[in-house]
Amino acid sequence: MAGLPVASSLVAPHIDCSSTASLSSKDVKCTGLAWAAMEPCAGSLLPVRSSAASPGIRTPVGLGRTAGLNDIIFRRSNYGRNEEKSGRVTEIVQQFTPSPSSLPEGNPKPCQNPLRSWGSRAAFTIVQATSSSDYLEDDSQLNSVKDYNSALLNCVKDGRMRDAMTIFKRFEGAGLKPDVVSYTALIQGFGKLKSYNKVTDVFSRMQRNRCPPDLKLCTVLISTYGNGGLPVLAESAMQYAQAQGLQPDAIAYTALVHAYAQEGLWEEAEKTLSDMLDVGIVDDRPYAALVAAYGKAGLTDNVNKILETMKASGVEASTTLYNTLINIHSKAEAPEKARAVLQLMQADGCQCDEITYTSVMEAYSRNKQPLMAESMMGEMKRAGIQPGPVSYGVLISAYCRAGRLGDAERILRAMQNAKCKPTVEIYNMMISGYASAKMRSQAERMFQTMQDCGLRPDAVTFNTLISMYIKSRKRKQAEDCYIRMQQLGCKPNAVTYKILLKAYTDYNNSIDAERIRLDMRKAGISLETLS
Secondary structure, eight states: OTTOOHHHHHOTTOOTTOOOOOBOHHHHHHHHHHHHTOOOOTTOSSOOOOTTOOTTSOOOTTSSSSTTHHHHHHTTTTSOOBGGGTTOHHHHHHHHSOOGGGSOSSSOOOOSOTTOOSOOGGGHHHHHHTTSGGGGGOOTTOOSHHHHHHHHHHHHHTTOHHHHHHHHHHHHHTTOOOOHHHHHHHHHHHHHTTOHHHHHHHHHHHHHTTOOOOHHHHHHHHHHHHHTTOHHHHHHHHHHHHHTTOOOOHHHHHHHHHHHHTTTOHHHHHHHHHHHHHTTOOOSHHHHHHHHHHHHTTOHHHHHHHHHHHHHTTOOOOHHHHHHHHHHHHHTTOHHHHHHHHHHHHHTTOOOOHHHHHHHHHHHHHTTOHHHHHHHHHHHHHTTOOOOHHHHHHHHHHHHHTTOHHHHHHHHHHHHHTTOOOOHHHHHHHHHHHHHTTOHHHHHHHHHHHHHTTOOOOHHHHHHHHHHHHHTTOHHHHHHHHHHHHHTTOOOOHHHHHHHHHHHHHTTOHHHHHHHHHHHHHTTOOHHHHO
16 A cells, blocks of 8 residues: 555564665675685684584685575676775775784683663763754763763764764774774664765774674674675675674574575575574574565565475464565455465464554455455454554555545544544545545545644645646646645655646646746756656
């Protein structure tokens, strides 16, 4: 259902440490070649497996583990990846490998508490203060490592990495030694901005300062590179963790499976699952990541195969994995298969949640079966689960798609009676439904009701109304709506300008068309954006 976050919320494998980006596959191939020429050293990210190595230590990809993997990666070089990073992968791998002089004496030991706190609650006021750039002029209130870490995390959360680096430099200048939490925060921040060179620079700096890593930092590295389309570097981060004496957990393996799966390296993803079982970790989350990837690629036969392998390995399916399966059938517009998975959950004694029922409702909604979707909501209530805004939104969308706007408004009233507050997205569905049915007065009424409830219309709301007025040849109302949009502080977007520009061009109104072009230029939107 457009506008609702149901489908995205069901995909288990995405790791929240960074956002998605890509690197030239040609560079990745060069990385494999660089590894072949490197000498392993103590604490290296790239340990070479001996014949007596334990199953938990992994050999680098391309060194006899999977024949032809580099060739597979090389064939993926026409994806339009970021050429700015060309030639950097070899340097990245070298930075990951510390020199002997930078290593601490003796064997590296894992942190005593890899799940340490991110900072004290007492630093809350300091964290708030750092949201102001003026605060960076005076760091007299930052007296401890925890204080600095709290300030760093606040900047990272807001995406203010320049301020974060300023605090970090003052951190070092104050005679305090940044700890693994400090470096993890910076890696997460730069990962979200897709600045993978910066990620590697921060990690290299941590090694030079002889700060021992913990499992969380290594997992963040795996997921950061994995979500960025760099599975080879994600694998390297896994090897680094093992070389430091850290035992990767299910979260780390899930991140690595996701890294390979999203690049279509299915054999490597399945080998990672096998390695996880070899070290005694029995968890269904990595399987859910691979199942979701297979489903997204339309490889349903592979989904069934991996489920059989999982069952044979004694891994019990959780609610997350079942929800992933239901989501796959929902997107394939196969509601009966989605419902069959729900019934299988109930037979296995697995707890169904709101996502489970809502996903089945979504399947019926996509198939234009609103009555079945409402039946599923009734089943959800009988199971003692109170529907939330997303569930109601799915049902309202189902009736709007079927053109049954009276029933859609009935569900909206039921939602309000259940003390569940409708969202902007739900009102947008109703407005769009009435606009599509050419019921202009009802759309206007819903728009007013939305504001009376204290909700602020967004660009989607105004674009729907403007388009409705133009199609009804109500040009003055469309222009008034455009003005009202800006008065309420809602910025017109490319869709807004495209609707208005096309309307004025079709009406041969060159003066107003030029005015819209001028507004576009002021907003920093080019004509190429509209094509």
